Amino acid sequence: MSNKFFSLVLHSHIPYVLAHGSWPHGMDWLYEASAESYLPLLRVCRRLQDEGISPGINISFTPVLMEQLANPAFRRELKQYLGARIACAREDRGHFGRTGAAAIHSLTFYWESWYEDLLRFFEDVCGEDILAAYRSLQDDGQVEVLTSAATHGYLPLLSEDDSVRWQVRQGARVYEKYFGRRPPGFWLPECGYRPGYSWRAPLGDRAPVDRAGLDEILKQEGVGCFFVDSHLLRGGEAKGVYNERFPALKGLWDKFKDAYHPVEESVKSPYESYLAHPSGVPFLVRDEISGTQVWSGRSGYPGDGRYLEFHKKHFPGGLRYWRVTSSAAGLGEKQPYEPAAAAERLEANASHFVDQLEKSLGSRPQGGAIAALYDTELFGHWWFEGPEWLYLVLKKLSRSEVRPRTANGCLEALPPRQTVSLPEGSWGEGGFHWTWLNDDTSWIWDKIYLIEEDAVKLANRPFPGKTRVLKQFSREKFLLESSDWPFLISTRSARDYAENRAAEHFDRARTLWDWLVRPESLGPAEERLLEVWEQQDGIFSEVVSPDGSII
Numbered sequence: 001m002s003n004k005f006f007s008l009v010l011h012s013h014i015p016y017v018l019a020h021g022s023w024p025h026g027m028d029w030l031y032e033a034s035a036e037s038y039l040p041l042l043r044v045c046r047r048l049q050d051e052g053i054s055p056g057i058n059i060s061f062t063p064v065l066m067e068q069l070a071n072p073a074f075r076r077e078l079k080q081y082l083g084a085r086i087a088c089a090r091e092d093r094g095h096f097g098r099t100g101a102a103a104i105h106s107l108t109f110y111w112e113s114w115y116e117d118l119l120r121f122f123e124d125v126c127g128e129d130i131l132a133a134y135r136s137l138q139d140d141g142q143v144e145v146l147t148s149a150a151t152h153g154y155l156p157l158l159s160e161d162d163s164v165r166w167q168v169r170q171g172a173r174v175y176e177k178y179f180g181r182r183p184p185g186f187w188l189p190e191c192g193y194r195p196g197y198s199w200r201a202p203l204g205d206r207a208p209v210d211r212a213g214l215d216e217i218l219k220q221e222g223v224g225c226f227f228v229d230s231h232l233l234r235g236g237e238a239k240g241v242y243n244e245r246f247p248a249l250k251g252l253w254d255k256f257k258d259a260y261h262p263v264e265e266s267v268k269s270p271y272e273s274y275l276a277h278p279s280g281v282p283f284l285v286r287d288e289i290s291g292t293q294v295w296s297g298r299s300g301y302p303g304d305g306r307y308l309e310f311h312k313k314h315f316p317g318g319l320r321y322w323r324v325t326s327s328a329a330g331l332g333e334k335q336p337y338e339p340a341a342a343a344e345r346l347e348a349n350a351s352h353f354v355d356q357l358e359k360s361l362g363s364r365p366q367g368g369a370i371a372a373l374y375d376t377e378l379f380g381h382w383w384f385e386g387p388e389w390l391y392l393v394l395k396k397l398s399r400s401e402v403r404p405r406t407a408n409g410c411l412e413a414l415p416p417r418q419t420v421s422l423p424e425g426s427w428g429e430g431g432f433h434w435t436w437l438n439d440d441t442s443w444i445w446d447k448i449y450l451i452e453e454d455a456v457k458l459a460n461r462p463f464p465g466k467t468r469v470l471k472q473f474s475r476e477k478f479l480l481e482s483s484d485w486p487f488l489i490s491t492r493s494a495r496d497y498a499e500n501r502a503a504e505h506f507d508r509a510r511t512l513w514d515w516l517v518r519p520e521s522l523g524p525a526e527e528r529l530l531e532v533w534e535q536q537d538g539i540f541s542e543v544v545s546p547d548g549s550i551i
Helices: 027-050 063-069 072-099 102-125 130-139 161-179 214-221 230-234 248-259 288-295 339-362 386-397 407-413 442-456 467-480 484-491 495-517 524-536
Strands: 004-012 057-061 143-148 226-228 274-276 282-285 368-375 402-404
Touching: 004 027, 004 407, 027 063, 027 072, 027 102, 027 130, 027 386, 057 063, 057 130, 063 130, 063 161, 072 102, 130 143, 130 161, 143 161, 143 407, 161 214, 161 442, 161 467, 226 230, 230 282, 282 368, 282 407, 288 339, 288 368, 339 368, 339 386, 339 402, 368 407, 386 402, 442 467, 442 484, 442 495, 467 495, 467 524, 484 495, 495 524
Parallel strands: 004 057, 004 368, 004 402, 057 143, 226 282
Antiparallel strands: 274 282
8 A cells, every 4th residue: 555645635715705795796706616616626526436536635615605605595696607607608609709709709619518517517416505515525435524714714813712712613513514523624724823822912012811822722622633834844935825816915025024034944844744732633734846836827837828817808798718828928918718728738737746746755665645735716716727637636646656645544544753833824925924914904903802802701691682692793703803804905806895894894793792781672773783784694503602602
């Protein structure tokens, strides 16, 4: 048996967008990720399973995403979205026929067929239930599904251990609801980690307090293994995963890089598993070499000129008909997409990737595990050909000395023997927190810390007759803590939307807190307003409090 493994870890997350807009920001994010990433990857896993090949991949879903994928309104509207894409392809056919764009005209048939097949797969194979389809794969031993923090809160910067514990505990509860078991592993949002120490809030003048490390809280909650970026283990310069795709981050990083001093590199290998000190929770380490091949749009596979261009779309439908052509080509210089040419290139890229994995582990007779960590949306959404590339990689690995294997499968075959004290950091540029906490986003953290202070006062305090208010306060707190709001502001990708959402959840949480602590009951107008908020922000039918009780 081979003792060399490839453990692919995909992280799936969309912030809570139900009832909060559609286009250009909101529900369309959820439709696009489902149509272009979650469903195509499901098809890849099913194809491999039918061919007698176990995919052996890990895929996480944040609880906030699980709740949205399971919502009946989303299932209904995803079918409408796919139907609309089919209609767009047909309408575009008439347009390109009239304008004489023969090469693009033929692509309308490609997109019509692609979306028709996807709609049939969603209805007939998945039973219109994406989570249930992934659960079936896990129950069959084909994949491992992981959980994450409730609303993808950026855990290292939360000011209260109970807030961290609440995000983790809610994440485990929602996972059990949809997957019928305890989570086998946990994705730390943005691979953000903080050890235990005397911690001082980065804003305000509060006194330092002794904090538990994130690994200690994961241990207490029993949510399995976790993952960190390579620089937390080995030191050296941290190279963020987002800067290429979001140019605004380069300007942000320029403000902080002078203060960044890389930790001296050590000899620890990212191809081994480790135990976190002091908890003893096992963790795997992101491999930067294999990661760059998919993350990078310049030096990686997605930048190949034959692949579909992400940024150029034909409006009003928004379908893409052009290829990358070259990284230097402007949008007006992009040439028509050729699916057959892209398919040919995939074979070469898949072979190159497998060769690279074999070389990385070739000098290790003791074996090892390469953990490749990516956002799920890179496969299909950002890089349209990504799911098919993954199919070819996993098929080739079934004949290689490096075998695909889940994270817990790797830990079982290569048990960790060394305990490591990890430093603080993330997989953002510079390896720290600047992407989420900076001059443009500090006001959000001020608001988060105020609501955390309110929540501390909940402990052992009854609120008779106000259970609904308490539950909605908890929801608004979770939603305010979403890491998406500072991220979208920092990347300038949906700044107004993120600012409005953060302010809205704070205002609602503060109002709900006032209703909780006053002796009077809610009046008729307040009852109606509560009903509106419950409809708009009705995430988590069961809310688990930090003490473990159900609200």
